[in-house]
Amino acid sequence: MTRDILTIKPPLLADATALDDYLGNFPNVYAERAYPAIDLKAWLALGEDAGEPTYAIAQCLGLPLVRLERISAQTDALALIPPDLARRLRAVPLRLHKGLLAVAMEDPSGPDAQRLLDFLSRERVLPLVASPLQIREAIARHYDQVEDRAMALQLGLDTDIIDAQSPSEQEAQRLALEMPVVSMVHTLIADAVSRRASDIHLRPGETATDVLFRIDDELVPVRRLARALNPAVVSRIKVLAGMNLAEHRRPQDGRTTFHIDEARSVDLRISLLPTVFGESIVIRLLDTTESLWNLDELGLSESDRGRVEDVMARSHGMFLATGPTGCGKSTTLYAMLMELRKQRINILTIEDPVEFHIADIQQMQVNRAAGFTFASAMRNFLRHDPDVIMVGEIRDRETADIAVESALTGHLMLSTLHTNTAATTVTRLLDLGVESYLLRTSLLAVISQRLVRLTCQHCRIEEAVDMHVRETLGVAADEKFQIGRGCHHCEGLGVFRRQAVYELMVMTPRLRRLIVPGADADALHEAAIAEGMIPITQAAVALARSGAISLTEAWRVRAE
Numbered sequence: 001m002t003r004d005i006l007t008i009k010p011p012l013l014a015d016a017t018a019l020d021d022y023l024g025n026f027p028n029v030y031a032e033r034a035y036p037a038i039d040l041k042a043w044l045a046l047g048e049d050a051g052e053p054t055y056a057i058a059q060c061l062g063l064p065l066v067r068l069e070r071i072s073a074q075t076d077a078l079a080l081i082p083p084d085l086a087r088r089l090r091a092v093p094l095r096l097h098k099g100l101l102a103v104a105m106e107d108p109s110g111p112d113a114q115r116l117l118d119f120l121s122r123e124r125v126l127p128l129v130a131s132p133l134q135i136r137e138a139i140a141r142h143y144d145q146v147e148d149r150a151m152a153l154q155l156g157l158d159t160d161i162i163d164a165q166s167p168s169e170q171e172a173q174r175l176a177l178e179m180p181v182v183s184m185v186h187t188l189i190a191d192a193v194s195r196r197a198s199d200i201h202l203r204p205g206e207t208a209t210d211v212l213f214r215i216d217d218e219l220v221p222v223r224r225l226a227r228a229l230n231p232a233v234v235s236r237i238k239v240l241a242g243m244n245l246a247e248h249r250r251p252q253d254g255r256t257t258f259h260i261d262e263a264r265s266v267d268l269r270i271s272l273l274p275t276v277f278g279e280s281i282v283i284r285l286l287d288t289t290e291s292l293w294n295l296d297e298l299g300l301s302e303s304d305r306g307r308v309e310d311v312m313a314r315s316h317g318m319f320l321a322t323g324p325t326g327c328g329k330s331t332t333l334y335a336m337l338m339e340l341r342k343q344r345i346n347i348l349t350i351e352d353p354v355e356f357h358i359a360d361i362q363q364m365q366v367n368r369a370a371g372f373t374f375a376s377a378m379r380n381f382l383r384h385d386p387d388v389i390m391v392g393e394i395r396d397r398e399t400a401d402i403a404v405e406s407a408l409t410g411h412l413m414l415s416t417l418h419t420n421t422a423a424t425t426v427t428r429l430l431d432l433g434v435e436s437y438l439l440r441t442s443l444l445a446v447i448s449q450r451l452v453r454l455t456c457q458h459c460r461i462e463e464a465v466d467m468h469v470r471e472t473l474g475v476a477a478d479e480k481f482q483i484g485r486g487c488h489h490c491e492g493l494g495v496f497r498r499q500a501v502y503e504l505m506v507m508t509p510r511l512r513r514l515i516v517p518g519a520d521a522d523a524l525h526e527a528a529i530a531e532g533m534i535p536i537t538q539a540a541v542a543l544a545r546s547g548a549i550s551l552t553e554a555w556r557v558r559a560e
Helices: 016-025 040-045 051-061 083-089 111-119 132-154 169-177 179-194 227-241 302-312 329-340 374-381 397-408 422-432 436-442 467-473 509-513 521-530 536-546 551-559
Strands: 091-097 100-105 124-129 199-204 208-215 218-226 252-259 265-275 278-287 317-322 347-351 362-365 388-391 412-417 443-455 460-462 482-484 495-506
Touching: 016 091, 016 100, 051 124, 083 091, 083 111, 083 132, 091 132, 100 111, 100 132, 111 124, 132 218, 169 179, 169 227, 179 199, 179 208, 179 227, 179 265, 179 278, 199 227, 208 227, 218 227, 227 252, 227 265, 227 278, 302 329, 302 443, 302 495, 317 329, 317 397, 317 422, 329 347, 329 388, 329 412, 329 443, 347 374, 374 388, 374 397, 388 397, 397 412, 397 422, 397 436, 412 422, 422 436, 422 443, 422 495, 422 521, 436 443, 443 482, 443 536, 443 551, 467 551, 495 536, 509 521, 536 551
Parallel strands: 100 124, 317 412, 317 443, 347 362, 347 388, 388 412
Antiparallel strands: 091 100, 199 208, 199 278, 208 218, 252 265, 265 278, 443 495, 460 482
16 A cells, blocks of 8 residues: 655554544545644653654654554454464554554564565555554453453353462363463463563462563563463463472472473573462573673673682682672672683582583582582582582571681682672671681672663663762763663663673772771771772762663662
């Protein structure tokens, strides 16, 4: 279909009334009506998730922009495009009006559009332009509900009962093996991996179960699952994780390896909690086929990279990575192990669990049921002629004492600890009961880190920064920073991928003298800065000045 473009500003169909009016007057909407057009500035002011790319497509093709969150697709239009095809071609049929099918698409000029036209050879198609995120949400809203109801009926589940009872063990086993349920769970996990999600959340509510993916540290709504299907999906996940199908009142934990295809698999760590509306599940995804980071990818400055290499060259001593859960501590230690394994040395690790398998390194996993803990493993390690020992986490005095002993007896010891700063690592170990004179001798360096979300390079705009934030972070009033508005590249988040920001405290004679009973963490922190450590907040502000992150993100690091 071709037509003259009589305006360089695409019209905006902001709701169902505007869409119906547009279709009722098509194809004379440009020639006979003063149809409201929208410029780029006004479009961006709406907070549209795709920003400039979506606007540019509509402007180039002379097609209307459509806001799908305010429009419900009609049943007769939806029936013309099967759900699988709609998802594959990223298209949402909205209206069928006098033989004219209005279809929202990401890019009506792309190959997906041509495949859709070939499929709909009997219909006249009016393409409309919508953002990728809105199309994904519209597909979930319109197709998923219909499919869920059909699946529930196929499984013999009553879709009209809101307060569904937990299934018996026999019924749960049956549901878990039904092919529609198996396929749904497989697709859900595969989709999460393809979208770089670190976690899948299934959050049961009064009328439906919300499915969310954690992407770049933000929970992104994916779809709503019919309440009737929640027991079936939960049962399938329980089977995968080796959980008790008959238990619905107590928390459960499990893990499994999930094969997406012949070439790719992910390790799943699954947590289940009973709630008033059903069993809530969180699945942590560990992609075992992903390449591990090396030192070059950690974001270390040239000088700090040299300091870390100096630590790795030592034959004995202790290096600790610290920070909150999920800040990349294990990734940092893995990067060091990847470098150390190039030498002809014996490297042993004890982890809970083993997150990535590394060739040429002997890795072991905690098994509390068998009495194989961090501490017991380390005692056995010392008789296994190790050069380097990596302990997943120092949690108690026994583990801390053995770690220090190992560092003092000719072994390079790597481990993690939950502290907020490099300096408080010292006071934490002293609080655990480690003798100050032993810690003073054994500790080589501490890296304290956080993960910051990188600003999406496709939708950056100038950031409006509160004056209080500027003053607190020591930023001038006229300094400019950038923040992501959100687009289809970043799934509307404004951020894409994460990077570590850190402070590295390398022990010097001056710092060692401060490791005494009742040591002052603040004094140690100030002394470390005087010895060359760049505080983590200052490092985050430097990243914001470079445009890599927003100043808001740097403020978040300070708040942690």
